[in-house]
Amino acid sequence: MPSIQLTDAAVKRLKTPAEGRVEYWDTRTPGFGLRISSTGVRSWVMILRILKDGRWVQQRLTFGKYPGVTLAEARAKAIEAKGQAERGEDPGAESRAEKRAMIERTRHTFAAVRGEFLTKYRGRGNRRPAKRTLAEIKRVLESDLFTDWSDTPLSKITRRDVLDVLDVLLARGSEVMANRTLAYLSMLFGWALHREIIESDPTESIKKPGVEQSRERVLTLDEMRAIWQATEPTETRKGDLFDSIVKVLMLTGQRREEVGAMRWSEVDLASAMWTLPAERTKNHREHLIPLSTPVVEILKARQAEQAAMGMATEFVFTSFGPRPFAGWSKSKRALDARADIASWTLHDLRRTLATRMAEDLRTLPHVIEATINHVSGVRSGVAGIYNRALYLDERRAALDAWAGYVLQVVGVVETDNVVRLAR
Template identity: 60%
Template sequence: MTGTATMPKLRLTDAAVKRVKAPDGADRAEFWDTTQPGFGLRVSASGARSWILIVRALKAGAWMQQRVTLGRYPAVSLAEARALATEARTMAERGQDPARVVQDRREGQASASRNTFAAVRDEFLEKYRGRQQRRPAPRTLSEIERALSSDLFAAWTDRPLIEVAKRDVLDVLDALVERGAEVMANRTLTYLGTLCKWALDREIIKTDPTDGIKKPGAERTRERVLSPGELCVIWRALAETQAHRECLFAGMVKVLALTGQRRDEVTGLRWSEIDGCTWTLPSSRTKNHREHVVHLSAPVLEILEARKSEQDSMGIKSDFVFTTSGAKPVYGWSWYKAKLDACANLAPWTWHDLRRTLATRLAEDLRIPPHVIEATLNHVSGARAGVAGTYNRALYLDERKTALDAWAGYVLRLVGEAELSNVVEFARR
């Protein structure tokens, strides 16, 4: 006997699929399922197994039977084959080609193999780096990259993102909480959610595995304000740093404290942004993506003059103010913070506390109005948002100058340093 043998119907189960075989003398045999009409298994004499479906489909304006091969077993499991058969029958009933489900599956597999977690993550970060509008700050991008590249995601690296389930996300978050990194768990959920939303919008995935997951850690509002005494201790500790790189950071910390600007904004300070006693931060370097003008008080200008002289003596030709190589800004804030903490025995504090301290002391000790403080720090509250914010962005410049000069005098008197008067103003390079 040659050709195809039609066998009695049976309920196709995993055990049955493995057990059945073509009868002796037949090239192949077809086993039809008793529970799903038109769905069957073709078994060749060699033992190869393929899923098949016979369904009425519309061809050339007429309904006729069409045979569709759904894929080979075990590459396509019984459950997958049943799902494909159901989808193919639905397509046929709509007048569409039922064989399309196989092509769609192949394309989906190819897409999944390309769109691994690591590949999608890298593409996501690259797209965000190249955005001109609403681009996250460099520090935020670095934090996202570091968080999504941690050892906890090692098992996801070559895994298609579409296969990542909510349980996988919860496992990562639980591991972070167990390490005592509750806030980092919250940040990781936010970053992963942003990535998945981006992938969902581009049809890389069909569902967002982070959807509905609550932040696992308790957020603590950061309200640390340094006392005048603590500010003095930090200032004295800055003076104890001797090495060139340490002195560079000491200067940055002082600029941070005296201007109240954000850490990355000070780190990336460029000579081309300075004109006289005015520092103009471009929108590409601010958190709210708005150009921001900062008044530079006398002690800040003295720090910058020292940096300029040092760069000239070392032959460094760079637009970056705080740099050792000339090619990029200096980094290593955590390293310097550890050194500073060893000199200044204080309760835990962060670099951002310097910004908060400036705002608090301006309000409480120097009686600077809230709207001037907001403008100084480049905060956008309800009063400064929208059209009003656009109109007001250049206002209060005189008030901001007065505020930062008053703050500089306050700090210098506090730490026992004389007021500075003979300071060189910079022209744009």
């Protein structure tokens, strides 16, 4: 371990060893030196004795790499460290604290916390979001809007940063997406705040930036007729899976994902009952759906088609077998072209059933809510906790009446065989 007087000129002349490393100790500042490795890395080092746990021990410190840290800067740090040691202080404590802080900053970047959030987040009832919801959150938070945030510590992201992202979406005319983005960011920052990753939430008190109107679309009778007729096979077009799904959606009022992923194990055609397990419902409650005759006929037709094709599958609506129907967007566009009505969504079928059951068939509100498994209004709050009645007979009567109503509206039956329920 050679000793020399370290000067700027001397440091520049020192050779890189062929292998291993060599340390040159400064004759001017005892314990201070330069370590040179065979890789060419040059680091300022210091060896001194400190008082720890009642005894003197030797400690090695580093003060950065040359030439990033100059000789004068490294020597000044070495002299300061020696003074701290002589006063009984730990000269490496501040350096270790800085390193820990730096590690924490890099560990809690936006990208790192986002990944942890998507893996661990739990929402209402301490439940993981539905797969479709989680996929949408992931799509938004991993969009190009946040590319510049990736390596930024989450604690360094400000309210202004959030507003800038929202302004970009508003400039694009994506007002609904701006609202969704703010909601998902609030979920992320709220989760991080709860985990003590950050000390404040930059999304707090930011109001919804975009104009958003809740959907109130209820299909007219003409629109219901146009949609149904657009699902019927013609001389030039055979019926498909989507046609059957749309009819079941219109006749049952259930959710798109529930119908699209219907399993044969959930259906009892003999008793005309569909049992949705809790893990497949939005409110995580088992849901029983009485099946009207037209729905049973659709399901029996699917059963026969699968048997004819030799398809062994758990799914009612599938063309591939191992997976349920997935071509929603393409099939919906094709249906829209045939139906030729104003913009509508599959969820409008559910809203239309609930509205027209109430207005046209005089079905009681609690029966409608039980039918579509919607816990709100008359079934929410204290009433919802204590009222666990299934109303199965009433629901079956309501869905049978609704099926008759739909078939009359769409022109499948000509006589008025609609059952109007007493209020």
